[in-house]
Amino acid sequence: MTEASTHHIRFTLNGSEVSADVKANDTLLNVLREQLGYTGTKRGCETGECGACTVLVDGKAVNACLILAPKVDGRAIQTIEGLAKGAELHPLQKAFIEEGALQCGFCGPGMLMSAKALLDEIPNPTEDQVRRGISGNICRCTGYAKIVKAIMKASRQMARVGGEGA
Amino acid sequence: MKKRGRGMACMYYPLGFTSYPNPSAAFAKYNPDGSATVLTGAQDIGQGSGTVLAQIAADTLGIPYDRISLIYGDTQAVPMDAGSVASRVTYIAGNAVKKACEQAKSILLDVAADMLGVLPHGLDVADGWVYLKDFPEKRVAIADVAKTAEVGRGRPAQGHGTYNPATTLLDKETGHGKPYEAFVYAAQVAEVEVDTETGEVEVLKIYAVHDCGKAINPMMVEGQIEGGIAMGIGYGLTENLVIEKGHVLNPQLANYIVPTALDVPPIESAIVEIPEPKGPFGAKGIGEPSLLPTAPAILNAIYDAVGVRIRDLPATPEKILAELEKLEKEKAK
Amino acid sequence: MSPVIGQRLPRHDAVLQVTGRSLYGEDIKMPGMLYCKVRRAGIPHARLIEVDTSAAEAIPGVMGVVTAKDVPFNAFGFTHLDQPVMAQDKIRYEGDAIAGVAATSLEVADQAAKAIKIKYEELPAVFDPLEAMKPDAPKVHKDNIPTHFTVVHGDIEKGFAEADKIIEERYTTQFVEHVHIEPHAQLAYYDPTGRLTVWTTVQRPFLVASDLGKVLKMPLSKIRVLTPCIGGGFGGKNEMTTEAIVALLSMKTGRPVKLVFTREEEFTATTVRHPYVMFYKTGVKMDGTITAREVKIISDAGAYVSWGESTLTKALVHAAGPYRIPNVRIEAYLVYTNNNIGGAMRGFGVPQAGYAYECHTDSVARAIGMDPMEFRMKNCVVSGDTLPTGQTLQNATLDEILKKLSSMSGWKVAGGDGR
Ligand code: FES
Ligand code: FES
Numbered sequence: 001m002t003e004a005s006t007h008h009i010r011f012t013l014n015g016s017e018v019s020a021d022v023k024a025n026d027t028l029l030n031v032l033r034e035q036l037g038y039t040g041t042k043r044g045c046e047t048g049e050c051g052a053c054t055v056l057v058d059g060k061a062v063n064a065c066l067i068l069a070p071k072v073d074g075r076a077i078q079t080i081e082g083l084a085k086g087a088e089l090h091p092l093q094k095a096f097i098e099e100g101a102l103q104c105g106f107c108g109p110g111m112l113m114s115a116k117a118l119l120d121e122i123p124n125p126t127e128d129q130v131r132r133g134i135s136g137n138i139c140r141c142t143g144y145a146k147i148v149k150a151i152m153k154a155s156r157q158m159a160r161v162g163g164e165g166a
Numbered sequence: 167m168k169k170r171g172r173g174m175a176c177m178y179y180p181l182g183f184t185s186y187p188n189p190s191a192a193f194a195k196y197n198p199d200g201s202a203t204v205l206t207g208a209q210d211i212g213q214g215s216g217t218v219l220a221q222i223a224a225d226t227l228g229i230p231y232d233r234i235s236l237i238y239g240d241t242q243a244v245p246m247d248a249g250s251v252a253s254r255v256t257y258i259a260g261n262a263v264k265k266a267c268e269q270a271k272s273i274l275l276d277v278a279a280d281m282l283g284v285l286p287h288g289l290d291v292a293d294g295w296v297y298l299k300d301f302p303e304k305r306v307a308i309a310d311v312a313k314t315a316e317v318g319r320g321r322p323a324q325g326h327g328t329y330n331p332a333t334t335l336l337d338k339e340t341g342h343g344k345p346y347e348a349f350v351y352a353a354q355v356a357e358v359e360v361d362t363e364t365g366e367v368e369v370l371k372i373y374a375v376h377d378c379g380k381a382i383n384p385m386m387v388e389g390q391i392e393g394g395i396a397m398g399i400g401y402g403l404t405e406n407l408v409i410e411k412g413h414v415l416n417p418q419l420a421n422y423i424v425p426t427a428l429d430v431p432p433i434e435s436a437i438v439e440i441p442e443p444k445g446p447f448g449a450k451g452i453g454e455p456s457l458l459p460t461a462p463a464i465l466n467a468i469y470d471a472v473g474v475r476i477r478d479l480p481a482t483p484e485k486i487l488a489e490l491e492k493l494e495k496e497k498a499k
Numbered sequence: 500m501s502p503v504i505g506q507r508l509p510r511h512d513a514v515l516q517v518t519g520r521s522l523y524g525e526d527i528k529m530p531g532m533l534y535c536k537v538r539r540a541g542i543p544h545a546r547l548i549e550v551d552t553s554a555a556e557a558i559p560g561v562m563g564v565v566t567a568k569d570v571p572f573n574a575f576g577f578t579h580l581d582q583p584v585m586a587q588d589k590i591r592y593e594g595d596a597i598a599g600v601a602a603t604s605l606e607v608a609d610q611a612a613k614a615i616k617i618k619y620e621e622l623p624a625v626f627d628p629l630e631a632m633k634p635d636a637p638k639v640h641k642d643n644i645p646t647h648f649t650v651v652h653g654d655i656e657k658g659f660a661e662a663d664k665i666i667e668e669r670y671t672t673q674f675v676e677h678v679h680i681e682p683h684a685q686l687a688y689y690d691p692t693g694r695l696t697v698w699t700t701v702q703r704p705f706l707v708a709s710d711l712g713k714v715l716k717m718p719l720s721k722i723r724v725l726t727p728c729i730g731g732g733f734g735g736k737n738e739m740t741t742e743a744i745v746a747l748l749s750m751k752t753g754r755p756v757k758l759v760f761t762r763e764e765e766f767t768a769t770t771v772r773h774p775y776v777m778f779y780k781t782g783v784k785m786d787g788t789i790t791a792r793e794v795k796i797i798s799d800a801g802a803y804v805s806w807g808e809s810t811l812t813k814a815l816v817h818a819a820g821p822y823r824i825p826n827v828r829i830e831a832y833l834v835y836t837n838n839n840i841g842g843a844m845r846g847f848g849v850p851q852a853g854y855a856y857e858c859h860t861d862s863v864a865r866a867i868g869m870d871p872m873e874f875r876m877k878n879c880v881v882s883g884d885t886l887p888t889g890q891t892l893q894n895a896t897l898d899e900i901l902k903k904l905s906s907m908s909g910w911k912v913a914g915g916d917g918r
Contacts, residue, residue: 039526040519042730044680045762049419052680080519093517097509100385103393104212105516106523106681106730131427138419140678140731141212143392144427146385172910175857176875176897178821179849184812210512211702211732217511221503231503236511239726241708249703251737251843292502336812341650341829342889345816351897353875355908373908377896385507394845397733400675401850407674407771412543412593412624412837417766424678436903440896447504454846461850462857466871475862479672479854 009073013038014082022069029053029064032079040080040109044138051137054110055079061117063136080109083116091157092116095150103141111137115151123162124155167362170370173466175459176353180346181451182254182331190259191245194223194266195324196274198316200294200309201233204266207247208259209238213453214386215255219263221382222446226267228291229308245326253451256382257348260446261329269325277315277323278306348442350450352376354395356463360471362490365483367403369464374435379442379450391435391456398460400425403480512728521728524684524700525759532686533562533601535745535758536608538615539768540586540595543837544624544637547586550597551616558614560607563751565744566598571716575739577706579645579804582840584714584743590619591639591802592837594768599744601756628799628834629776639802639835646808648815650829652887658791658826662782666863670779670855675772677844681730682765687745688755695749696723699742702732710739715746734843735769737806770842773810774799775851777818779859782826787869787877791826794818796852800833801840807833810841814848819887820856821897822878827887873912876901 010019013036020035029046032038032055044052046065053064056078083090092115095101102108111134118125118133125133130151131144139147182188193205204223210216216236224231238244247259271291278296279286282304290299297305316322331347355373360366374391381387404423408415416422441448461479469475474489515521552564567573567587574580586595598615602608623637630636631643659665686698695717701707701724708724711717729736741758748756760769775798782791796814800807815831846853864874879897886892905912 033525038519039522042523042681043525043759044682045419047418047420047762050680050762080517084518089514089517096517097513100389100507100509100513102510102513102516103214103389104679104681104729104731105510105512105521106212106679108516109519112517135426135428138424138426138678138680140397140424140680140733141393142389143394143396143433144430145392145433146389148427172908173861174871174875174904174908174910175853176821176879176901177849177853177857178817178880178895178897179846180813180816184809184816186809207705209702209704209726209729211729211736214510217508220511221506221508225502225504231508239704240723241704241725242723246705249706249737250732251702251734252847336648336650336816336888339649339651340889341648341815341887342652344890345812345888346890349892349895351821351895351900353897353900353904355904355910373904375900375904375907377900380505382504383506383508385509397845398850402854405673405675407676407766407839409626409674409838412626414593414767414839417763419678419762422676422678422766434907436907438896438900438903440894440899442894454849457845458850458853459857462854462861465854465858466861469858469861469865475668475858477668477670477858 007070009070011072011074012076014078024070026069027065028067028069028072031069032064038079038081042106042109051114052107052110054113054137056113056117059120061114080112083112091154095154099146099150099153101146101150107137107139111139111147119155119158124159127152168359169362169471170359171467171471172355172357173463173470174353174355175462175466177455177458178349178351179455179458181257181348182252182346185333185335185343185345187330188248188254189328189330190247190262191328192262192266193245193326194270195322196270196308196312198313200229200307200312202227202229203235203237204263205237205244206259206263207238207244208255209250211250215250218256218382218386219260222260222263223267226264227271229294253453253455256449256451257445258329258331260449262327264446265327265329266325269327270323273315273321274311274323277319277321278311281306281311281314348444348450350377350455352455352459354459354463356467358464358467358471360468362472365487367468367481369399369431371431372433372460374433375438376452376456377438377440378452379445380448381437381439382447382449384437387437387452388435390452392433394456395433395460396425396430398457399429402461402464406480523681523728523730527686527698527727529686529688529755532755532757533603533752534605534608535748535756536600536612537596537741537744538598538612539593540590540597541593542590542621543593544622545590545619546622547588547590547619549618552598555600555611555614558607558611560603561600561611563601563748564598565747565751569747570714572714575710575714576804577806578808581640582803592839594839596741596744599748601748601752624837626836626838628797628836631834631836639837643835645804645833645835647832648812650815650887653826655791655793655826655828659782661790663785664866665780665782666866667780668859668862670777670858672775672851672854674774674839675844676766677733677735679731679733679735682760682762683736683740684759685742685745686755686757687749689746689749694721695746696725697742697746698725698727700729700736701726702736707739707742711743711746714743733845737843740769770805770840772844773807773841777855779855781859781863783863783867785867787867787874789822789824789878792819792824794829796831798833799838799841800835801838803840805840806843807841810843810848814852816888817849818852818856820860821880823880823884829887870912872905872910876912
């Protein structure tokens, strides 16, 4: 398989089937942003160090800049565009807004997806677990205090709603 | 062994450029439906000026915040601004927005006075109404007045404003002059733990007290303080772009170390709100000052903990260990 | 009445931010857009003999290449017109732009930028500002010291004579990068009627417009600078960087041209926080009265002045710290080297000075055995005090702040507030 050879891949993106023709060395980040027009996922370094490009692949938080597109064939991808259910924001999104968790917001999409992966795995995290969960996401603006607070708040909110629903 | 220490640092910092004029300009207009459009040259760069300036406009124009449309970001369409730099936006662009809104308001009040059959100076605006100050029951909706002004009288309720701080140049020989119009002040305490085996420093807690005049949006002021502290921790302990013979050796985030959520400790911050008479609603600024005291407070805490003063930033474990070794040798003498 | 001043309102665009709908620099696109790459010098100091772009131009997909020859007026700078859009006769640091390429894909642009041949003769370089101040040092520009300042207040000799103790220290600081998580991004389109539209991630759009007007020799009425959402600045997006290169490429190709910096370019070819070398000397009485403070600052400007002069004046005015000191002398020098360009960064020179004066002030307090908090409470400026620049302070709040900090942090001071 040469570098230039194209692959036809199919995967679910925020619940919908999509397909794309990608090169062997295309990253998932490029396919999302350039081919599919999903620019919510951000590019801050392209070397796996800033976390701005974090998306969920089969529920796990990964750096889209490090994943080669052919590898996501058949998998389920979630991006920031799919976090809200239509007009209804996810509890994390609401908490981020209420707590003033973001300033420039550039880290936000990656930060929110990391937080989502964290809460999916640990619904009631300690502050330390939250800090660990987002330690791969650099935010240069906020000092993380309000981000951590927002994630804790969302987890409480979700526990409440989940509890009531059960 | 792990040793704890505390250190503190103060700072003062000006709003605006040193000596040079740095004006802001703004335009404001009541729309005929009672909403308002405000144009500013001040760019929101993530610090929140877009929100703060809209808050200033809302209260000056007397209409709800969510009925303000604040427009920026087009040099062919919005009034000039010297830029989102120098902690100047809330104070200088805020003053410009306030003046523009006041001019629009004075036209609105003129027309309303006519409509209500009273004198304009007895009127004020709030919550979408123009009302008689001494008898608030007598009132008329801003939407009606704005519409009458524009459609009925041909006098649209709009205005513009500029602001430039009053400063002087510095004398070439003595450096004397008045380079700034207003200053903000701050002080922080850092508590640290230094590992004498590894030289590693853990920042345990930062206390930060800042003056920003009246806080237009306390949540954003806190955000600026917390973000500044994180940057100050990096400045004091880890960040170092290594340039050797003109060549950058660490041009990646893998080895240029910016603080993560694990490196920033709990922060307790307080705002000392003493209104500045020249600021819009008494406000000053906060953008840059938040970062200033953090690094020296941490370095002073390191001294307090282990008795070594690091005189070259950043205070890396290697430097601390080397100084500790020197200290041991001196003691042994 | 429901005033919103003083309320904890969320950002006006918070919903867009959390749903990924905010459009930042790289998110802006235009149909038919070309991709730009800038070729950088890669060497710190050299005479530039020739830039050969023929191999780059021959690569299929390359639509245009520009060099210094294409720039109508090749100099800009806020206080000193010393910085070229692209290097002309001389290379002064590794990040100097040499040429810009526009191509149909980023890969081709990248390949073409690498194919450009730079013919140069290496010059002896200088990287240490103290070395650069010496008369026989290699010259980065005509004179290695573009500017220096002095502040004199009271009688410094008398002040030191009155002191019980004199403490002298030397402090140095490092190069720091802004690391706004969003890299610089620019998109320029020169339309057939001669109007130039530039989207750019910048903190001072009006300054970029006027600098573009100067280097392109275009009237400002034909230049429109638009700003998308900006992913942080911290001073790193204060000025024009490569907008003129992208604009020239759009003029040459007739198509929109876009450039996004890599993270590596952010580290190697944008401004940094100036490293300072600072000498502090303070005279103090045993009762904690500061009698004199002398400061000398040497700022490493790097290859161009950029914000070097204005950061240095800010540092100069604040270098003695927020303390009541009757006798002060401050000297400050800006020095060219072949290092990365020092620019604006949050705090604008004062964090460097603040680190030094606050650590030094601690040393002074400890030298007379006084608690650092108490020492600061005793010496902090209050309303009515005069700064070394002769300015009288109004509405100073530091005394209130220290009281609050002392109680909040549990750092108790003998004798209450110390005053
Ligand atoms: S862009 Fe993927 S981690 Fe930075
Ligand atoms: S809000 Fe700007 S990087 Fe996080």
